[in-house]
Amino acid sequence: MVAVESRSTAKTVVTATINGDEVQFLAEPRQTLLECLRDVVGLTGTKEGCSDGNCGACNVVMNGHLVNSCLVLGVEAEGATVTTIEGISPSGELHPLQKAFLEEAALQCGICTPGFIVSASELLKANAHPTEDQVRFWLAGNLCRCTGYDKIVRAVLHAAEMMHPSASH
Amino acid sequence: MTQTADRPASVTPATSPTRVIDSNGGANRIISTGEYRVVGTRPVRHDGVDKVTGRAVYGGDTRLAGLLYGKVLRSPHAHARIKRIDVSKARALDGVHAVVTHEDLPKAEDREVHMGEGEGNLKHMSDNILASDTVLYKGHAVAAVAAANVHIAEVACKLIEVEYEVLPAVTDLRAAMKDGAPLVHPGTTTVSLGKDTGKVSNITKHFRMQQGDPDAAFAKADAIVEREYVTATVHQGYIEPTNATAMWNRDGLITVWTSTQGAFNARDSTAMILGVPVSRVRCVPQEIGGGFGGKINVYLEPVAAILSRESGRPVKVIMSRAEVFQATGPGPASWTKVKFGATKDGKLVAASAEIAMESGAYPGSDTGAAAACIFAAYNLEDMRVDGYDVLTNMPKTAPYRAPGAPQAAFAAEQAIDELAHKLGIDVVEFRLKNASHEGTLQVGGPRFKRVGAIEVLEQTKATAHWNSPLGTPRPGHKRGRGLAIGFWFNIGLESSVSISVNANGAVTLIEGSTDIGGSRASISMQAAEILGIRVEDVRPNVVDTDSIGYTGVTGGSRTTFATGIAAIEAAKSVITQMKARAAKVWGVPADDVTYDQNGTFSCSTDAGKHISFQDLAAKLDATGGPVTGVGNVNPQGAGGAFATNLVDVEVDPETGKVDIIRYTAVQDAGKAIHPSYVEGQIQGACVQGIGWALHEEYWMNEKGEMANTSLLDYRLPTTYDVPMIETVIVEVPNPGHPFGVRGVGEVPIVPPQAAIANAIHDALGVRMTSLPMKPSVILHALGTI
Incomplete structure (x- = not known):
């Protein structure tokens, strides 16, 4: 006992x-x-x-x-x-990350999505233009079992571009 | 029920040109055959905003007035007899409202019942919910508590006294098959080829599938490869833990809120285990956080229900991650011996295999599906598979995405690779020369209808990946490239959809298929295509079992196929009814009304008469009331699918670490309704397969306990472990679906393990015969340890 x-x-x-x-x-x-x-x-x-x-x-x-x-x-x-x-978006509008996740189809079941968006929002505060490798390194603490991460990484890169368009575009 | 798979003339493209569509900078391609207005586009999914804002309600988010929290006491032993259970101290703890054991479930009959995708034994199901006299695996449920909060429930579980007589256990598949192994169920005898042999064994069943005369055919072979392979027990690894909430009302009606792949299946299972009619149980499917086959069986629903019956309040139970690993069904470990024979000109002439899979604590494994898939990619007339189901002191295994097929492909696709090398033939050409096509015999039954194995292999050969050099590895490392092909069936089963027209011309779509990864969108798109309206004007709802007709599980890659056909039928019914309304408005016979795909009704006898779907929708009140179309189907035309993987690896021979450098997946989707979600299914399955290939396994210690029960130690792949997954969607339309849909969710996990093994061979020159191919296994294969 x-x-x-x-x-x-x-x-x-x-x-x-x-x-x-x-x-x-x-x-x-x-x-x-x-x-x-x-x-x-x-x-x-x-x-x-x-x-x-x-x-x-x-x-x-x-x-x-x-x-x-x-x-x-x-x-x-x-x-x-x-x-x-x-x-995550005090204005009540969708955060660029939320928009990017929708447009890039970066979620399937969606259970990990809030965590990924909160985590990625901190990445984009620390680094406005992360590389793919930097996105992958930052998000390595967030597990997703549905997407294989491909579209999530693309969505974060897309959101970074929406928030801070780079000069070359 | 209507059984329909007619291709409506109105949605057939005038021509079927092959069009290549590139996305994501050329990384993803579609070899498209068929152009539609909505089907094949990439709208934002209807449930998307709720899921990116945290508003979507998953099973664990269920909140009800007076909610209690449940916890399950589980066996610390892999095998033991329960001699005594005393719950009195737990019951006396402040804040505890109910304590239940197997005594609180009705006595279950020892009989086979239809469940989910197959059959199950009711007594086994009941004993798996709460153990009766014996615990059969560590984590087996013994008792459960409902309390004011989960912490009190946990404390109360520790106050339950259970006296066990520990019994010998066996958790390893091959050890369990040996004579003299500890018996999981005393007195179990092997039924071989339908006859009880009387031999006491953990092998419950031996079956055979055979075509032609493989022994005679092997004699004609110039080259033969025969090898044995093993794979470890693995878990689906869905991120949302298994959960259930139940309310047993005082009128005897039971409501269950749960994360399930099939609300009707969960309802039926719960009712059977509780011994009540299905009409007394209502299942409300909440959003589901991943399943991959693992959320078909019920585990907690009946427990939550009897805790609610005893406490008079709703009860929610959520498993911890360690409970998910130890108490829900994993995918089975396997042993496969496979043999292929070919003539020197590269023609496969014979194949045979023996496949054994663990079923865990109760009989019934994936061996049948594994056997039916193992030779599916190849055009053979002489072949045989012997299959064995084996009991172990492990959780009862459950479906895991293309159940059994990845284990079978791990064996077959390495042996095929080896045979190609032996014959000196290119590995793609060897597969192409022997690839299945329409008319190819399957080992388990009929000849294939139209399938896309050849198209998938041809597109693999045409990829930039296949035609590019491997590149230079880091100093001391070695690179290799591997290829494998996989097959998986699709199924039909019952689906029900209803569509109601709103006065503004938007429609509400009600379906019974739980949406695990975007099927609200893929179903709505098919309805919108037929209705001639925008997909944004379809609002899909997944509803409870009292609100829609019977719908089978979201499994077997069936939802976009079968529920899609139900939606098409419902939409066609809406159009028929709307035509009658237009006829009424115009005072003409209904047969005079036509409808085009741009949403306009016209009168064939009066060129001046036109009305849009939206304008007509506003006139429903005045023309007879609401319009609702219903589609109830059980379609028979499901088409199986083939997929290939190309993978480049870089291996460090010093540490045995394998890095995935480049990955391309090619798959026949029949018709990709929403290409982004088809790509997503492919990419997700490849990464799941990478984890299965390289590091995922149940580490069982000598006591029969799983030693790696956290996600850190079980080690799902992370973002940093994998590259982008390039996809090529090939469309070889399935003649059994109006748009040509083949299921896409399962087949992409079939080739990864073998493709990676073949890549490792290419890099190191050694064959891999066990999963996972972790560093120690690589070093062992190299002979360095």
Whole structure:
């Protein structure tokens, strides 16, 4: 018989800025940010693929850093600024990456798509004109099982061009 | 049901010129035969915006008032007898609402039932949901808990006391086949060629497919190659974990929200396991995050349902990634011995094979399909395949994209390559000389109808890739190029579509096929083509099992084919009804009304009378009320497809690492309805095949436990592992579909493993006989370890 550890389940009030809105939510110490976003706050656009940091489906931006939200505790979001797929385009229009994913048919089942778009948006902030190799290296933490990555890489390159047309075009 | 596969004259192109279309800077090409207004274009998919914004609701996103969270307690042993289960401590934990075991399922009869793409045994299905007296693999479900949150449910699972008597286990296919191996099911005897041999064994079934006299034919061969090959257990690796949510209402009606490849199949399986009529279960298919065959069988739906029955509240269960690996059906490990004989002028004269595949904890593997595919690419009259289904203490294996065919091709296509080398004939020319065509005999049955093996090989030979040099490897590395061809069947099965006309001329399309990778678009495009409207004016909806006619699983590469035919039938019915309305408006007989593909109704007896689809749609109220067209089909004209892969590898002989340098896939799509999604299926399957070829496998330890249960350790290919995948879509129309559609989803995973193996041989001069071809296997083949 396995001993059951006694764990505190007392909830903490967490105040964070999520997608530009100040949000307060209750988090148990053992709940991940992914679980809090999905089950407590109700932002289910962030997906669970593995819950152990290996697939990138739960990528969000926290305080300017791309994170796997399954590896961050909900209580760590206290005072933080968090951007999820739902807030990737504050204007309400589609983000160029979202447009490019649609035009390039860069999704099939779509479960990895929010993570890829959040991750790629951080790439394009750091590097407005990435090469194919740079796109592939950056996105190596995001797993997709449907597309073979070809059209995803093309969509990111296309979005970069939409956002910052290069002089040669 | 209407059974129809007539090619409507109105959509047949006047001529069928072959047109070459390049996209993505020439990387992807279509050898097109047939021009249409909508079919063959690349619109944005209808569900696209929801999926790029995170609004699409997948199974795990299901939210209901009063929702509880479930967790399953699983066996820590690969094989054990359950002596005692005590759930009392778990039940007493605060926040726990229900605890269930096999006792909470109805007693299942030991009988065969129709499921998904084949047959299954009801008792085995029930025992796989929650083990009765014996656990047969590590991860086998033993009990389940519903609690206020998943953490409480996990704690409660640890409070369940289970006393096991550990039994000897066997997880390796070849070990399981030996006399004296631990028996997965005591008393199982081998049924050979339909007769029970009485021999106690894990080999449950031996069957044979034979044409002609292969033994006599081998005697005429000048050159023979015979080799054995093995492949490891692999997983489909869908990114969305298996999940189910259920509500057992107090009126006895059960609703299941789940990610499934077939809502009706999930409904039927759940009802059978729960012992209730299908009419008491409604399955609501949520968006599905990948399946590849792995989301046909039910695992959690009946568990969530009985947890809901016991708690009176809706219950959601989501597997962890480790549970997905250990408790859902992987694709089977295989052993294949294959033999080909040819005359010195390069004519194949005979072939034989023995194929064994693991079925896991319960009988029923992919061996039949593997046997039927292994020689499909070649024009042979004398051939034989012996197949064996083998029990192991592994999860019950499940379909995985072209089930069995990649394992078979890994063997056959390497042996063919070797035979070509032995005869001194170019590997493309040898395949072309012996390629299947209309009239070629199949080992498992009838002669082929129109198939595109020759066209696919000819286009492979014409690619820039085939006609380019290998290039210079990095210092100390070696490069090689490999080719393989693969075949996979398509199936028909039931599909139902209804189309309702809105007053503005846009239509609503209702379908039962779950959309795993863009089929809302491919179905809507076929409807729009017939209706003469824009595809943007078709709004497709995938609905629950109470809202549409019976529709089979999204599997067998059938959806764009069969559900497409249902949509075409529904659209034709709409047009017929709309013609009657135009006739009413004009006061002429319905036969006088014609319709053209640009969306205009005209009167053949009065040249001045025309009305657009949109304008007529606005007059439905006044002319008799709504117009809805229905298509219910079970089409028989499915056409199988061939695909080739060309791959360049660079191997480091010091470390055994294999890099994929260049990759081209050529495939007969019949007619590519939405070429981007056909390319996507091809590219995705190639990369899945690269993972299968080079690193994916279940690492089983001596205790019969999978040791690599995370995506990091199981190691799916990442963006950085692979190059762009160049595609060539060849269109050899399937005569059984109005637009010529062949299924495209499965066949592209058949050639990669063999093509990569042949490329490694080209680079290193050694033959690869096992999957995965990981560094240690390469070094072993080179004799350095």
